[in-house]
Amino acid sequence: MTEQFVSASLVAIWSAMGVYTVAFILFTLDLAKRSAGDAESAGSTADSSSTAESLAFERAAASESSSGRSIGGQLGNAGGITATLVRPVEDSPAPKVYRLERVAFALTGLAWLVHVAAVLLRGFAQGYVPWANMFEFSLTSSAIIVGVFLFMQFWQNLRFLGAYISGFALIVLGVGTVNFYVDVVPLAVPLQSFWLVIHVFVAVLGTAFFALGAGLSITQLLQSRAAAGRAVGLRFLQTIPSADKLETLAYRVIVVGFVFWTFTLIAGAVWAERAWGRYWGWDTKEVWTFIIWTIFAGYIHARATRGWRGSRSAWLAIIGFGAVMFNFTVVNLFFKGLHAYSGL
Amino acid sequence: MSRPSDHYDSAPAKRDGAIAGPSLGPIGYARFFWRQLTSMRTALFLLLLLAIAAVPGSLVPQRSSDPNGVVQYTRDNPTLAPIVDAVQGFDVYTSVWFSAIYLLLFVSLIGCVIPRTAHHFKALRAAPPKTPARLDRLEGYASVEVGAGESDAAAAIDSARDILRRSGYRVQLFEGQGGDFSVSAERGYLRETGNLVFHTALIGVLISVGIGGSFGYSGQKVIVEGDSFSNVLLSYESFLPGRFFDDSVLEPYRLTLDDFDVEYEQQNRNAYGQPIDFTAGVTTFQGGAEAGVEREIKVNAPLSIGGNEIYLLGNGYAPVITVRDGNGDVAFSQAVPFLPQDANLTSLGVLKVPDALPEQLSMRGFFYPSAVPLDTGAFTSNYPDLVNPVLSLQVYTGEPRLDDGVYALDLDGLTEIAGRTAATPSIELRPGETADLPGGAGSITFENAAPASAAGDLEQSVPRFASLDIHRDPSQGWVLLFAILVLAGLLTSLFIPRRRVWVKAIDSDGGLRLEYAGLARGEDPGLERAVRDIQQRHAQRLGLRVNE
Ligand code: HEM
Numbered sequence: 001m002t003e004q005f006v007s008a009s010l011v012a013i014w015s016a017m018g019v020y021t022v023a024f025i026l027f028t029l030d031l032a033k034r035s036a037g038d039a040e041s042a043g044s045t046a047d048s049s050s051t052a053e054s055l056a057f058e059r060a061a062a063s064e065s066s067s068g069r070s071i072g073g074q075l076g077n078a079g080g081i082t083a084t085l086v087r088p089v090e091d092s093p094a095p096k097v098y099r100l101e102r103v104a105f106a107l108t109g110l111a112w113l114v115h116v117a118a119v120l121l122r123g124f125a126q127g128y129v130p131w132a133n134m135f136e137f138s139l140t141s142s143a144i145i146v147g148v149f150l151f152m153q154f155w156q157n158l159r160f161l162g163a164y165i166s167g168f169a170l171i172v173l174g175v176g177t178v179n180f181y182v183d184v185v186p187l188a189v190p191l192q193s194f195w196l197v198i199h200v201f202v203a204v205l206g207t208a209f210f211a212l213g214a215g216l217s218i219t220q221l222l223q224s225r226a227a228a229g230r231a232v233g234l235r236f237l238q239t240i241p242s243a244d245k246l247e248t249l250a251y252r253v254i255v256v257g258f259v260f261w262t263f264t265l266i267a268g269a270v271w272a273e274r275a276w277g278r279y280w281g282w283d284t285k286e287v288w289t290f291i292i293w294t295i296f297a298g299y300i301h302a303r304a305t306r307g308w309r310g311s312r313s314a315w316l317a318i319i320g321f322g323a324v325m326f327n328f329t330v331v332n333l334f335f336k337g338l339h340a341y342s343g344l
Numbered sequence: 345m346s347r348p349s350d351h352y353d354s355a356p357a358k359r360d361g362a363i364a365g366p367s368l369g370p371i372g373y374a375r376f377f378w379r380q381l382t383s384m385r386t387a388l389f390l391l392l393l394l395a396i397a398a399v400p401g402s403l404v405p406q407r408s409s410d411p412n413g414v415v416q417y418t419r420d421n422p423t424l425a426p427i428v429d430a431v432q433g434f435d436v437y438t439s440v441w442f443s444a445i446y447l448l449l450f451v452s453l454i455g456c457v458i459p460r461t462a463h464h465f466k467a468l469r470a471a472p473p474k475t476p477a478r479l480d481r482l483e484g485y486a487s488v489e490v491g492a493g494e495s496d497a498a499a500a501i502d503s504a505r506d507i508l509r510r511s512g513y514r515v516q517l518f519e520g521q522g523g524d525f526s527v528s529a530e531r532g533y534l535r536e537t538g539n540l541v542f543h544t545a546l547i548g549v550l551i552s553v554g555i556g557g558s559f560g561y562s563g564q565k566v567i568v569e570g571d572s573f574s575n576v577l578l579s580y581e582s583f584l585p586g587r588f589f590d591d592s593v594l595e596p597y598r599l600t601l602d603d604f605d606v607e608y609e610q611q612n613r614n615a616y617g618q619p620i621d622f623t624a625g626v627t628t629f630q631g632g633a634e635a636g637v638e639r640e641i642k643v644n645a646p647l648s649i650g651g652n653e654i655y656l657l658g659n660g661y662a663p664v665i666t667v668r669d670g671n672g673d674v675a676f677s678q679a680v681p682f683l684p685q686d687a688n689l690t691s692l693g694v695l696k697v698p699d700a701l702p703e704q705l706s707m708r709g710f711f712y713p714s715a716v717p718l719d720t721g722a723f724t725s726n727y728p729d730l731v732n733p734v735l736s737l738q739v740y741t742g743e744p745r746l747d748d749g750v751y752a753l754d755l756d757g758l759t760e761i762a763g764r765t766a767a768t769p770s771i772e773l774r775p776g777e778t779a780d781l782p783g784g785a786g787s788i789t790f791e792n793a794a795p796a797s798a799a800g801d802l803e804q805s806v807p808r809f810a811s812l813d814i815h816r817d818p819s820q821g822w823v824l825l826f827a828i829l830v831l832a833g834l835l836t837s838l839f840i841p842r843r844r845v846w847v848k849a850i851d852s853d854g855g856l857r858l859e860y861a862g863l864a865r866g867e868d869p870g871l872e873r874a875v876r877d878i879q880q881r882h883a884q885r886l887g888l889r890v891n892e
Contacts, residue, residue, distance in 0.1 A: 083858075083888040085879075087486040185615035189622055193644045252869065255838050262834055266827045275644050277562070277655035277813040279823065280553070281409050282437045287402040294395040298388055305384040306350045316392075335402060 005125035012118035019111035020170045026104035027163035034236035115143045126184040131200050138176020141204045142169040148208040160240045164215045195271035203264040209257030214321035216250035217314040258296045284335040288327040295320040348384045382455035390449040401436030457543045464536050471516040475526040475846045482861035484875030490856040497849035501525040503885045504847040526848035538836025548826035556819035561585040563814045568662040568679040569807040572600035595650035598629040604808040617727050624810045658811035660684045664791040669700035681809045682711040688725040689713050694753045696744040706744040708753045709737035730802050735773045735790045738763030775805035841868040
């Protein structure tokens with residue numbers, strides 16, 4: 001039984017990677033096309049969920065360039081007093097829908113379903129959570145990152161990050177499967193704990209939000225370069241939100257990641273107390289978790305410090321995510337410490 | 345909000361006299377310095393500096409977490425190591441420079457939090473500020489023109505106040521000079537409260553960690569099946585007291601290790617022999633109690649007793665070895681813990697027999713629970729359980745150093761009488777076997793701990809040991825409490841919006857104009873919607889049919 005599940009999981013992994021690859025190519029083509037200024041492919045449909053939100057985000061702009069809209073009222077029914085509402089409206093164009101992007105997004109959704117199936121199969125095969133070694137961690141974390149990206153669309157249109165996310169997931173999944181694959185083995189004794197489920201899972205959630213935040217911050221930097229006339233050839237930037245809006249979005253995403261990371265840090269300390277007899281011992285992994293936490297605390301402060309908004313805080317977000325990646329790769333593989341569970 | 349003057353929401357600082365250096369007295373300097381230290385920029389700088397300062401401790405082994413790594417590093421880098429040591433590179437997290445950074449950060453934090461707390465207490469009692477003269481520049485601005493006078497301005501504002509108050513706003517009515525009425529409302533004070541709780545709890549974490557480290561202790565004990573441990577200083581193998589440790593906190597109790605069970609994977613061929621469970625069965629005796637209580641210690645499940653937490657951190661084999669000296673007297677007879685070197689528990693151990701006559705003896709060698717011969721003639725172990733236990737010892741005469749512990753043997757001044765460089769090869773023993781030492785120096789017996797077992801069943805022939813960490817940390821609970829407050833404060837401060845909302849009613853020739861607007865204090869993406877919601881509920885309350 002286990003064997004069938006394991007091989008089915010592998011088949012699912014490779015299939016997901018195939019579909020992610022196609023999605024990545026289409027996302028990239030879409031951006032290239034937008035850079036070529038091909039506006040014809042854009043059918044324009046109002047996207048209700050994002051309009052409502054963008055009202056809030058463009059509020060500064062709105063109150064500056066407001067053109068009052070007032071429609072006279074007819075008399076109401078008896079008893080009701082008629083009144084007329086005047087609310088400034090912005091002249092923001094309805095968000096465009098890019099066909100290629102749509103297809104790529106749908107494919108990402110499809111790949112994700114297959115990916116999730118791979119995660120579940122691996123979990124069923126071994127009878128415990130599929131994130132106890134480096135391979136499984138790559139498998140599950142990439143699924144969660146894509147999942148967060150997909151579900152984020154209910155809140156905001158972030159599809160312009162599709163190439164970044166699908167490319168990222170593809171690399172994590174590919175490298176994890178090709179270089180770090182390990183067979184199903186029983187769970188190591190120190191990992192036999194409820195905290196493995198919660199601590200690691202929340203760490204991955206935090207990572208997913210930081211990944212999106214970094215993507216937004218990178219785009220923000222590109223956007224502000226474009227505004228300064230230094231991003232020649234990246235005309236797709238004209239089709240995505242402004243640097244200011246990207247910065248606000250990045251902040252809101254990263255703050256969620258930060259809460260998850262804080263929880264991870266505390267839960268890790270609680271677990272370390274149970275398993276190793278001390279809640280904090282400056283083990284390499286603990287050190288890096290602390291460094292990452294401190295960088296993002298710095299990021300949040302930077303956003304509240306005059307002179308540090310904009311590109312500087314964006315760099316901090318990117319460095320912070322760089323540290324997350326470093327923690328997951330270099331620290332896991334090359335640094336000595338108690339967290340020696342890469343399974344290799 | 346009494347935030348640091350370089351906070352994004354503060355008004356830009358006036359360039360006042362404080363910058364003009366020469367005219368500053370000492371107090372002026374102190375104030376200038378203090379303002380710098382408690383600014384947002386300094387906090388940011390120190391936070392980033394702290395992150396950077398933490399990095400070296402992950403690159404160089406640390407005495408606190410990896411003492412053997414430090415020894416190894418010193419051996420591998422004989423020129424670099426003294427330099428690293430001189431800058432406290434092996435003790436980064438207790439070093440002067442690391443401590444300086446976090447202490448400065450916390451001074452800055454305290455300097456920042458105290459005035460803000462005072463200010464916040466006042467703000468909690470103060471009424472919302474006066475309604476601005478013009479609302480149309482503010483967020484979510486909307487106005488409603490009500491036709492010929494049904495509802496008068498004061499009544500309209502009264503009901504707006506009601507709605508706002510019910511939505512959790514603190515409200516204050518104002519009457520403008522132009523005869524307009526308005527309500528000024530503010531909510532989300534919890535945001536600032538959360539922020540203050542967060543920062544204060546960080547101080548709490550730091551202090552309770554410090555207290556725990558000063559009053560607590562940690563010790564290690566290696567205990568062989570059948571042996572017992574009493575909670576007195578002398579029974580600890582190693583003991584690390586905090587600065588203010590006082591041995592009166594050692595509560596009297598005793599425990600015996602009845603058995604140590606390990607379960608190995610037998611089905612999965614990819615993980616054959618992987619341990620899947622460790623259980624130490626112990627009997628504990630509280631105080632002077634005669635009757636014991638049977639308990640278990642497992643990895644991830646420490647035992648709480650007498651103010652201590654007892655953790656299971658390691659295990660291995662402890663062959664029972666008897667040494668008779670040249671005179672035929674028993675000079676040594678006990679279980680000797682051998683330290684595991686690999687997953688199949690090839691283990692390394694040392695015996696020192698200073699009481700042997702006429703010549704003192706010492707031995708060093710390997711224990712293989714499931715020995716298989718290698719091509720070289722040496723052994724290795726291919727399974728961690730006792731399938732074919734073999735003990736292989738090199739034997740030395742001469743006076744052994746005793747001050748370097750029970751796991752190290754300094755060969756200086758010793759003569760090998762059995763082993764690679766001696767005429768006699770290493771002594772190889774299976775449970776129950778005895779071998780004579782060359783030159784009449786005596787004999788060694790590898791005792792079978794379960795002689796009554798069926799022939800060929802060696803499963804119980806060698807006892808196991810458990811290595812226990814025994815801790816007392818009186819402030820651990822406090823650390824957790826403050827950590828939870830940190831998280832709670834963070835959630836509150838990041839996700840509760842602080843906002844002001846105003847509703848103004850202006851009589852305009854026979855009719856009435858209602859104005860609505862809001863102001864965010866900090867990140868508040870939902871403000872626009874909130875203002876709109878207030879406006880709609882207000883319209884409903886007034887019975888207005890609003891056309892857009
Ligand atoms: C141990 C050092 C510190 C850490 C880890 C830290 C962390 C944080 C975090 C995570 C936040 C965002 C969450 C919240 O608002 O509760 C924050 C906000 C804030 N911190 Fe700190 N902080 C530290 C020191 C300081 C210091 C020294 C100051 C004063 C200069 C300060 C002033 C502030 C202010 C004013 C905010 C609110 C920011 C805003 O308006 O968005 N913090 N801090």
